[in-house]
Amino acid sequence: MILPIVAYGNPILRKVAHDIDEQYPDLKKLIEDMWETMYASNGVGLAAPQINKDIRLFVVDSAQIFANMDEKDKEEENYPDDPGIKQTFINAHIVEELGDDWVYNEGCLSIPKIREDIYRAEEVTLEYQDENFVKHTRTFIGITARIILHEYDHIDGKLFIDHISPLKRKLIKRKLDDIVKGNIKVDYKMSFAKK
Template structure:
């Protein structure tokens, strides 16, 4: 089932998510619905707060980026994380971020039609549970790390626009206000605060 994506302005996007256990109600169905919602919205990641749940859960698929990349782009850049991964992350917690910060033009399904260059670390080491509640500690890099860090922010109550300068945020205020009021058209289902 495709779920409505919570729009900027909803307080749940600012809540820090809580850990869950395998008894969380209808978890497999929620994960299945999150995958379906993410793909239907042309996203590469989706966090539980974006579908109205204040839990530490997100899904991501960086393999899409590599499969949609043309050969010229693949040759021009070194992508250490190619061909990408498709993964469920439950109760994720960052152990360490490594490497230099690098810029990448990010967007967010909860903040449609706004894209900005955001600086994030090259690598991140995470401790998390997979969908079977098996524990992992793993280091991710490249675009995969970028998506993970973006989605991780969601379960910590942060948004990519929080990394912008106060001036840039001020310049985006009208667009952000329009999103929070529902004065925006997107080609996927959204839920706006009233």
């Protein structure tokens, strides 16, 4: 089932999410719905707060980026995480971030039609559980690490626009206000804050 994506302005996007256990109700169905919602919205990642759940759960599919990238782009740029991943992350916690910060133009399904250059670490090591609650500690690099860090921000109550300068924030304020008011059209289901 495709779920509505929570728009900027909803307080749940600013809440620090909590860990869950295997008893969380209908978790398997929720994860399936998150994948379906993410793909229907043309996303590469989706966190539970974006579908109005304050739990430490997100899904990432960086494999589709590499699958859709033309060979010329792959040859011109080094992508150390090619071919990417398709994975569910439960109760994720960052162990460490390493490498130089690098810039990439990011967007967010909860903040449609706004994109900004964001600096993030080259790699991240996470402790997390998969959909079967098997524990993992793993290091991710490149674009995959970036998507994970973006989704991780969501479960910590942060948004990608928190990484931009106050001046840039001021420049996009009107667009952000329009999102809060629901004065924006997108081609996927959205849930706007109450007016």
